[in-house]
Amino acid sequence: MTDSLFAPLTLRDTEFRNRVMLSPMCQYSADDGLANDWHRVHLGSRAVGGAGVVMTEATGVEARGRITPGCLGIWSDEHAEAIEPIVDFVRSQGATPGIQLAHAGRKASHRPPAEGGAPIPTDDPEGWETISATDTPYPDGDRAESGEPATTRQMDGDDIDQLIESFADAAARSLDVGFEVAEVHAAHGYLLHQFCSPVTNDRDDEYGGSFENRTRLLREVVAAVRDVWPDDKPVFVRISATDWLSDRDSWDVDDSVRLAPLLAEAGVDLIDVSGGGIHPDQQLPGTGPGYQVPYAEAIREGTDVPVAAVGGITDPTHADALVRNGRADLVAMGRELLRRPYWPLEAAHELGADVEWPVQYRRGQFD
Numbered sequence: 001m002t003d004s005l006f007a008p009l010t011l012r013d014t015e016f017r018n019r020v021m022l023s024p025m026c027q028y029s030a031d032d033g034l035a036n037d038w039h040r041v042h043l044g045s046r047a048v049g050g051a052g053v054v055m056t057e058a059t060g061v062e063a064r065g066r067i068t069p070g071c072l073g074i075w076s077d078e079h080a081e082a083i084e085p086i087v088d089f090v091r092s093q094g095a096t097p098g099i100q101l102a103h104a105g106r107k108a109s110h111r112p113p114a115e116g117g118a119p120i121p122t123d124d125p126e127g128w129e130t131i132s133a134t135d136t137p138y139p140d141g142d143r144a145e146s147g148e149p150a151t152t153r154q155m156d157g158d159d160i161d162q163l164i165e166s167f168a169d170a171a172a173r174s175l176d177v178g179f180e181v182a183e184v185h186a187a188h189g190y191l192l193h194q195f196c197s198p199v200t201n202d203r204d205d206e207y208g209g210s211f212e213n214r215t216r217l218l219r220e221v222v223a224a225v226r227d228v229w230p231d232d233k234p235v236f237v238r239i240s241a242t243d244w245l246s247d248r249d250s251w252d253v254d255d256s257v258r259l260a261p262l263l264a265e266a267g268v269d270l271i272d273v274s275g276g277g278i279h280p281d282q283q284l285p286g287t288g289p290g291y292q293v294p295y296a297e298a299i300r301e302g303t304d305v306p307v308a309a310v311g312g313i314t315d316p317t318h319a320d321a322l323v324r325n326g327r328a329d330l331v332a333m334g335r336e337l338l339r340r341p342y343w344p345l346e347a348a349h350e351l352g353a354d355v356e357w358p359v360q361y362r363r364g365q366f367d
């Protein structure tokens with residue numbers, strides 16, 4: 001079958017019904033990391049709406065790895081049990097449930113955007129000390145005026161061992177409750193990106209300095225997740241292909257093309273290609289339709305590793321062309337799927353693709 005947006009994709013032995021992925025999106029609505037009715041509706045309705053892969057928001061592998069106190073977590077069995085019925089429902093609708101395993105590092109301990117997004121200082125009852133590749137806190141710019149940043153501690157060897165174990169334990173719990181894709185979050189200036197980028201990594205041990213050293217923690221985390229994730233199920237990694245900081249020593253697309261085959265060797269099946277987030281000075285080249293697609297394309301062309309493209313993709317014909325023209329294997333969509341949870345059903349109609357509607361909604365199916 002010709003690859004197209006509504007052709008299935010098989011990675012390992014896991015088949016996605018189509019190439020549309022709900023992009024991970026923080027909801028800032030969890031109770032001490034526990035999923036609730038909001039997550040049930042958010043994730044469940046995108047599964048009803050026809051997405052192929054339904055990815056959770058960044059889900060903390062440790063409590064201190066959450067961006068905000070309202071972020072989802074999977075650091076205990078109680079967290080896994082809370083999300084299990086949601087995972088079951090997503091699967092019952094024919095979508096493949098994925099979990100984005102995350103640690104925010106020095107970008108943790110923040111207020112949610114709806115409350116201004118300022119950092120929460122460590123001595124605030126709601127804040128905590130963050131950990132990172134560095135002991136320099138994240139420079140929040142204007143937002144810092146409304147709150148001191150939390151203190152940041154440079155991780156030592158024990159912290160690193162514990163972190164790798166936290167990712168592996170979180171993956172094992174995710175598997176137990178039925179997730180079929182594990183995505184390691186190494187983008188947007190969060191902890192694993194903080195290690196990879198020379199902007200934030202000022203270490204002089206085997207985790208700092210050279211490209212090989214800076215990417216070591218990510219490769220170790222991926223290997224630990226792959227170790228517990230079964231052979232028939234895919235592992236994704238989301239990266240920021242570039243720091244968008246060409247005025248200084250920073251991570252760029254060439255680094256990403258170099259990293260991709262190393263991740264594939266470590267057992268990664270798809271790279272979800274995003275950008276930025278490491279420093280507020282970043283200069284985005286624009287945010288028009290498909291603004292990050294060239295990075296996904298560069299990685300796919302340079303390495304043959306399957307990729308997801310994300311960023312400003314809203315139009316069915318555009319999304320379909322990305323797959324047909326071999327620019328991406330999956331199309332991740334964020335804000336458009338917030339606006340239109342049933343976008344895949346509408347897009348399939350527009351593209352003349354034959355997709356199955358939920359039986360309850362068939363009376364609403366386009367003629």
Ligand SMILES: Cc1cc2nc3c(=O)[nH]c(=O)nc-3n(C[C@H](O)[C@H](O)[C@H](O)COP(=O)(O)O)c2cc1C
Nearest residue numbers: 023024025026057058310311312313333334335336
């Ligand atoms: C409300 C919101 C929350 C987000 N949270 C996450 C997240 O948890 N993890 C992540 O990797 N990206 C996150 N993102 C980025 C999106 O996944 C996506 O990459 C970005 O919005 C660009 O895609 P779009 O133009 O289709 O929205 C978030 C974006 C939004 C709008």
